[in-house]
Amino acid sequence: MESLTNRAQSVDRSPMTFAEKIYIPALMKGLSITLSHIFKKKATINYPEETRPFSPVFRGLHVLNRDEEGREKCTACGLCALACPAEAITMEAAERLPGEEHLYREEKYAAKYEINMLRCIFCGYCEEACPKDAIYLSETVMPANYQRDYFVYKKQDMLLTDEQVKQKRLKLQQKG
Amino acid sequence: MSIDTFLILEKIILVVIIIAASMGVAAYSTWAERKVAAVMQDRIGPLRAGPFGLLQPLADGGKLFFKEEIVPDNSTKWLFMLAPAMFIFTSLMTSAIIPWGPDFVINGSEGARTVALQVADINIGILYVFGVVSIGVYGIMLGGWASNNKFSLLSAIRAASQAISYELALGLSLIALLMLTGTLSLRTIVEQQHGFWDGNYFTWNFFKQPLGFVIFLVCSFAELNRAPFDMPESESELNMGYHLEYSSMKLGMFLFAEYINMFISSAVLATLFFGGYNFPWMDQVQAAVPSGIFSLICVGVLMAKVVGFILFFMFVRWTLPRFRFDQLLNLGWTKLIPLALFNMLVTGAVILFFFNKK
Numbered sequence: 001m002e003s004l005t006n007r008a009q010s011v012d013r014s015p016m017t018f019a020e021k022i023y024i025p026a027l028m029k030g031l032s033i034t035l036s037h038i039f040k041k042k043a044t045i046n047y048p049e050e051t052r053p054f055s056p057v058f059r060g061l062h063v064l065n066r067d068e069e070g071r072e073k074c075t076a077c078g079l080c081a082l083a084c085p086a087e088a089i090t091m092e093a094a095e096r097l098p099g100e101e102h103l104y105r106e107e108k109y110a111a112k113y114e115i116n117m118l119r120c121i122f123c124g125y126c127e128e129a130c131p132k133d134a135i136y137l138s139e140t141v142m143p144a145n146y147q148r149d150y151f152v153y154k155k156q157d158m159l160l161t162d163e164q165v166k167q168k169r170l171k172l173q174q175k176g
Numbered sequence: 177m178s179i180d181t182f183l184i185l186e187k188i189i190l191v192v193i194i195i196a197a198s199m200g201v202a203a204y205s206t207w208a209e210r211k212v213a214a215v216m217q218d219r220i221g222p223l224r225a226g227p228f229g230l231l232q233p234l235a236d237g238g239k240l241f242f243k244e245e246i247v248p249d250n251s252t253k254w255l256f257m258l259a260p261a262m263f264i265f266t267s268l269m270t271s272a273i274i275p276w277g278p279d280f281v282i283n284g285s286e287g288a289r290t291v292a293l294q295v296a297d298i299n300i301g302i303l304y305v306f307g308v309v310s311i312g313v314y315g316i317m318l319g320g321w322a323s324n325n326k327f328s329l330l331s332a333i334r335a336a337s338q339a340i341s342y343e344l345a346l347g348l349s350l351i352a353l354l355m356l357t358g359t360l361s362l363r364t365i366v367e368q369q370h371g372f373w374d375g376n377y378f379t380w381n382f383f384k385q386p387l388g389f390v391i392f393l394v395c396s397f398a399e400l401n402r403a404p405f406d407m408p409e410s411e412s413e414l415n416m417g418y419h420l421e422y423s424s425m426k427l428g429m430f431l432f433a434e435y436i437n438m439f440i441s442s443a444v445l446a447t448l449f450f451g452g453y454n455f456p457w458m459d460q461v462q463a464a465v466p467s468g469i470f471s472l473i474c475v476g477v478l479m480a481k482v483v484g485f486i487l488f489f490m491f492v493r494w495t496l497p498r499f500r501f502d503q504l505l506n507l508g509w510t511k512l513i514p515l516a517l518f519n520m521l522v523t524g525a526v527i528l529f530f531f532n533k534k
Binding site: 022027030031033034035037038040041042043044046 | 215216217218219220223491492494495496511
């Protein structure tokens with residue numbers, strides 16, 4: 001039969017030579033290998049103090065974006081929920097009332113916006129589907145918990161905080 | 177030498193210091209073992225308990241003390257209790273005859289007084305070591321047998337047969353050495369290895385008996401139940417070997433005694449083959465410093481050699497895989513014993529034809 005991978009190697013079954021029988025050369029070889037490893041760079045990362053950098057395309061927890069004036073960007077169009085292969089996103093739309101212009105950027109907003117993180121597969125399709133850049137996946141790893149309820153993230157759990165908005169504004173100003 | 181109050185006091189202090197030092201070295205051997213294992217596997221090792229993880233032995237000890245103490249229902253209770261005590265007792269006993277340093281002189285009101293840094297200078301020193309090491313097997317054997325567990329018993333039998341097999345080669349390799357020294361007293365053996373170079377040849381026995389040293393070293397690995405001969409413990413096949421049924425500090429004592437054994441056998445190796453507390457240019461150093469400080473330097477030198485051997489033991493452990501049991505017995509009976517006999521023959525011939533004074 002023809003070999004599929006060409007990686008098969010025939011095993012040497014000849015009896016051990018004297019040098020192999022006294023183990024000493026093999027032993028020295030082994031010791032030199034371990035000795036060389038002493039001086040190698042250690043692979044350990046001291047986790048809580050040091051973290052391994054994420055890949056630039058890492059997809060972590062969702063963030064609901066706000067613009068530089070702190071207004072929610074989401075218009076509750078439902079494209080993210082439609083794109084979601086795991087059907088993890090639930091939302092209810094509401095109309096912006098007069099006097100709420102500082103809260104919501106568009107006339108329509110998401111009154112309720114929930115992501116069930118136990119269903120979510122962190123594929124990032126919601127981010128791709130969003131026409132308003134209102135949702136994106138951050139570099140935060142989802143924390144663990146004992147209660148299932150905890151994993152249904154509400155709008156307030158995902159919205160940028162005022163502090164984050166302030167920082168975002170500062171960054172924009174610095175850019176020019 | 178007459179026995180007086182000061183002698184007894186002096187010996188008691190020495191015994192306490194040696195036991196404390198053995199315990200300390202054993203405790204930090206566990207730390208060193210983890211560190212050595214780690215650096216060889218490109219890891220860092222214990223780091224969290226204290227600086228560089230130096231408090232790790234304390235944390236381990238504390239953990240072991242608070243573990244539940246389990247005595248198997250069908251075990252022979254008092255033997256089960258006796259085994260770890262016996263094991264640790266015998267491992268500490270060997271330290272009595274090792275000369276840790278040269279004598280030093282204390283000038284008191286009643287005149288000068290010579291203090292020996294050795295608990296007992298007995299003229300059958302090496303035989304005593306063999307005797308105590310043989311008793312050590314009883315600890316393992318009792319532990320395995322009293323647990324009333326098949327795996328423990330199997331591993332205890334393995335340990336016993338391994339220890340008995342390798343004790344033969346161990347003894348034979350030493351006979352060649354004893355032919356050279358002409359004495360069994362460890363103190364005299366160390367004094368014969370004074371300095372490093374006596375004008376014609378090295379004084380250390382390693383350079384006179386290299387083959388004997390290699391055989392002795394291999395046999396000590398087997399006697400210590402350390403990898404590559406850690407057959408009795410063999411985690412993968414026999415679960416945990418003879419201390420499978422042990423928990424809490426009784427287990428700790430078994431593990432601890434193994435490290436004490438390692439410390440003591442390193443000291444014996446250094447004493448027999450690497451000149452004990454002797455070091456090059458020691459005469460010049462002796463002339464330059466007071467006797468007490470000189471003794472301390474010598475103790476330091478011996479300890480450095482001991483630490484070197486301990487590190488070598490660990491180095492080998494994390495390099496070599498475990499021997500199969502038939503390979504182990506094969507190596508002992510058909511390779512090491514003939515080799516030791518050959519070494520004996522050559523040594524005898526050399527002494528007869530080249531160094532025959534009569």
